[in-house]
Amino acid sequence: MSDALLEIKGLRVEFDVPAGRLPAVAGIDLTLGRGEILALVGESGSGKSALSMSLVGLNRGPRAHISGEVLFGGRDLVAAGEKELRDVRGKDIAVVFQDALAALNPTQKVGDQVAEMIRTHRKTTKKAAWARAEELLGEVGIANPRQAARAYPHQLSGGMRQRVMIAIGLANDPSVLIADEPTTALDVTIQAQVLRLLKKLQTEHGTTIVLITHDLGVVAEVADRVAVMYAGRIVEQGTRDEVLFSPQHPYTMALLNSVPRVDGPALDRLPAIAGSPLTGVTRPSGCAFAPRCSFAEDACDSAVPQLLQRYGQSGHLDACLLDEAARRREVAL
Ligand SMILES: Nc1ncnc2c1ncn2[C@@H]1O[C@H](COP(=O)(O)OP(=O)(O)OP(=O)(O)O)[C@@H](O)[C@H]1O
Ligand SMILES: [Mg+2]
Numbered sequence: 001m002s003d004a005l006l007e008i009k010g011l012r013v014e015f016d017v018p019a020g021r022l023p024a025v026a027g028i029d030l031t032l033g034r035g036e037i038l039a040l041v042g043e044s045g046s047g048k049s050a051l052s053m054s055l056v057g058l059n060r061g062p063r064a065h066i067s068g069e070v071l072f073g074g075r076d077l078v079a080a081g082e083k084e085l086r087d088v089r090g091k092d093i094a095v096v097f098q099d100a101l102a103a104l105n106p107t108q109k110v111g112d113q114v115a116e117m118i119r120t121h122r123k124t125t126k127k128a129a130w131a132r133a134e135e136l137l138g139e140v141g142i143a144n145p146r147q148a149a150r151a152y153p154h155q156l157s158g159g160m161r162q163r164v165m166i167a168i169g170l171a172n173d174p175s176v177l178i179a180d181e182p183t184t185a186l187d188v189t190i191q192a193q194v195l196r197l198l199k200k201l202q203t204e205h206g207t208t209i210v211l212i213t214h215d216l217g218v219v220a221e222v223a224d225r226v227a228v229m230y231a232g233r234i235v236e237q238g239t240r241d242e243v244l245f246s247p248q249h250p251y252t253m254a255l256l257n258s259v260p261r262v263d264g265p266a267l268d269r270l271p272a273i274a275g276s277p278l279t280g281v282t283r284p285s286g287c288a289f290a291p292r293c294s295f296a297e298d299a300c301d302s303a304v305p306q307l308l309q310r311y312g313q314s315g316h317l318d319a320c321l322l323d324e325a326a327r328r329r330e331v332a333l
Contacts, residue, residue, distance in 0.1 A: 003033065003034050004031045004032065004033060004034070005032050005033065005034040005035075005072070005175060005176065005208050006031070006032040006055070006070065006071065006072045006093075006176060006208075007030075007031050007032075007069070007070070007071040007072075008028055008029060008030040008031070008032075008051075008055070008068070008069070008070050008071075009029055009068055009069040009070075009071070010027055010028075010029060010067070010068040010069065011025055011027070011028045011029075011030075011051065011054065011066075011067075011068035011069070011070065011078070012025055012026060012027055012028075012065070012066070012067045012068055013025035013047070013050045013051065013054045013059065013064065013065070013066050013232075014064070014065040014066075015063050015064055015065075016063040016064075016065075017063075017281065019280065019281045020281035020282075021065070021281055022279075022280075022281050023232050023281075023283060024047045024050035024051075024232055025047045025050050025051050025054065025232050026047070026231065026232035026233050026283070027068075027232075027233060028051060028068075028232075028233065028234055029234075029307070030227060030234060030237070032176065032208055032210065033208070033224075033225070034175075034206070034208060035202060035206045035207070035208055036202075036208060036209075036224040036225055037198070037199070037202055037208075037209045037211055037222055037223050037224050037225075038208075038209070038210050038211070038223065038224065038225045038226070038227060039211045039212075039213060039218070039219040039222075039223035039225070039226045039227070039240070040052070040210060040211070040212045040213075040227050040229060041212075041213060041214070041216065041219060041226060041227070041228050041229070041255070042228055042229035042230055042255075043214075043230075043255075043273075043277045044214070044277070045277055045279045046229040046230055046231060046232065046277060047229055047231070047232040047233075048180070048212045048229055049180055049212065050232075051229070052095065052178045052180055052210060052212060053095070054066050054070070054078075055070050055077060055093065055178065056077065056085060056088060056089045056093050056095060056178075057077065057078075057080070057082070057085040057089075058089075058095065060082075066078055072088070072092070072093070072176075073092065075088075087121075090117055090120060090121060090169075090171070090172060090174070091121040091172045091174060092174055092175055092176065093174055093175070093176040093177075093178065094168075094169035094170065094171075094172075094174040094176070094177050094178070095169070095177075095178045095179075095180065096162075096165045096166055096168075096169045096177065096178070096179045096180065096182050097165070097180050097181075097182075098180055098181035098182065098184050098185055099185065100153070100158070100161035100162045100164065100165045100185075101153060101154075101158075101161060103165060104153040104161060104164065104165070105153070106152065106153055106154060107152070108152070109149065109150055109151065109152060110137070110148060110149060110151055110152070110153060110156065110161075110164045111130055111133045111134060111137070111148075111149025111150060112130075112133075113164070113168060114132075114133035114136055114137065114149070114164070114167050114168050114171055115129035115130045115132070115133040116129075117168050117171040117172065118132055118133065118171045118172065121171075121172045122172065130149070132171075133149055133167070133171075134146055134149045136167040136170060136171060137149055137163070137164065137167050139167070139170070140163040140164075140166050140167045140170070140197055141163060141193060141197055142160060142163055142164075142167075148160065148164075158185055158186055158190070159186050159187075159190035159193070159194070162182060162183070162185070162186060162190075162194055163194070163197070165182075166179075166182070166194070166197065166198075170201070170205075170207075173205065174207070175206075175207065175208060176207070176208045176209075176210065177198075177201065177207050177208070177209050177210070178209075178210045178212070179198065179209060179210070179211050179212065180212045181212055181213060181214070182194055182198070182211070183195060183213075183215075183218065184213075184214070184215075191218075195218060195221055195222050198211065198222060199222050211223065216244070216255065216256065216259050217259070219240065219244065220240065220244055223240045224239065224240060225237070225238065225239055225240065226238065226239075226240055226243040226244070228243065228249065228251065228252050228255065230251050230277070230288060230289050231277060231278040231283065231288035231289070232288075233288070233304075233307070233319065234307055234317075234319070235249045235251050235252070235289065235307070235318065235319045235320070236248055236249040236251070236252045236307075236317065236318045236319070237307065237315075237316070237317045237318075238313075238315060238316035238317065239315070239316070242312070242313070242315075242316040243316075244256065246312065246316075248310065248311060248312075248316070248318035248320065249289075249318045249319065249320045250289065250293045250294070250295050250320060250322075251273075251289045251292075251293070252318075254273040254292075255273065257273075258273055273292060274292060275291060275292035284301065285301065285302070285303070285304070286300050286301035286302050286303055286304060286305075287300045287301070287304060287305050287319075287320070287321070288304070295322055296322075297322065299321060300321065300322070304319075305319040305320055305321045306319060307319040
């Protein structure tokens with residue numbers, strides 16, 4: 001793996017909800033390598049957004065309890081003050097959300113919104129910032145950037161708006177871009193174009209990208225490494241090929257099995273994982289996936305399995321205490 005750019009240690013994000021304290025992120029250790037694309041996958045509610053937002057303090061508030069460390073450029077962003085974080089956000093670490101229409105200001109021309117992001121972090125004239133904004137809109141693949149810059153968000157298509165969001169994200173050439181489901185709202189062709197754009201950023205600018213997605217097809221296409229989340233924890237992590245082609249954790253196997261294969265026989269079973277994910281405030285004392293796991297044994301209920309390298313190469317980690325032979329045997333049945 002390339003050298004570490006950002007290190008997450010023991011990160012917990014809990015929210016006060018009517019029923020108690022909800023552990024959205026329940027203790028995560030993760031290292032982001034410089035220039036890599038890390039895909040964060042997992043079902044809805046597994047804590048992907050809570051994790052990524054907490055990296056730049058976007059979910060701080062009276063009901064949020066965030067602890068652990070996020071080490072970046074010699075600083076701990078969990079401990080950082082609001083002013084320091086504002087400086088990091090957008091300049092060093094940018095976040096692009098799924099819903100561009102909600103994230104953009106409907107009353108401001110998109111060129112102004114890009115230019116404003118530039119001027120927030122850099123001393124430059126309005127004119128220069130506007131010129132750079134047009135240039136950025138071109139770089140993210142908008143065909144007529146001069147015209148698009150003068151448009152309001154509602155005058156642009158969904159794909160164009162998503163590119164505008166990415167242009168805003170890139171305005172200050174951040175070292176990390178967090179893209180939270182950036183293509184979910186888009187049709188398949190546009191999705192592919194946006195993904196290609198992310199890949200290009202990585203190769204041409206060396207941008208480190210955290211790509212949050214439900215879509216394993218997207219992962220296969222662009223990710224270097226994958227972290228699989230379940231109920232606020234990472235249950236498996238490794239290179240794209242390790243996770244997609246030799247998954248170790250039963251949850252990863254189930255996720256992969258839930259994807260219809262284009263080259264496979266027609267599906268005769270429901271392409272979804274049985275049972276529902278854990279979302280409540282109380283968590284079992286053992287493995288959170290055990291209630292849905294077809295391989296679970298009594299031992300799975302006694303302690304939360306740690307994320308460790310159990311088999312295979314270094315760097316391929318999983319949090320399942322069943323021995324590999326048992327899992328493989330069952331899969332083969
Ligand atoms: N501000 C908040 N207040 C209370 N609960 C929250 C808050 N933000 C997230 N949660 C809860 O934390 C858990 C994790 O949510 P999160 O949004 O991180 O999931 P996700 O993996 O991003 O899901 P999706 O794929 O649907 O976007 C969920 O149970 C969610 O309801
Ligand atoms: Mg989310």
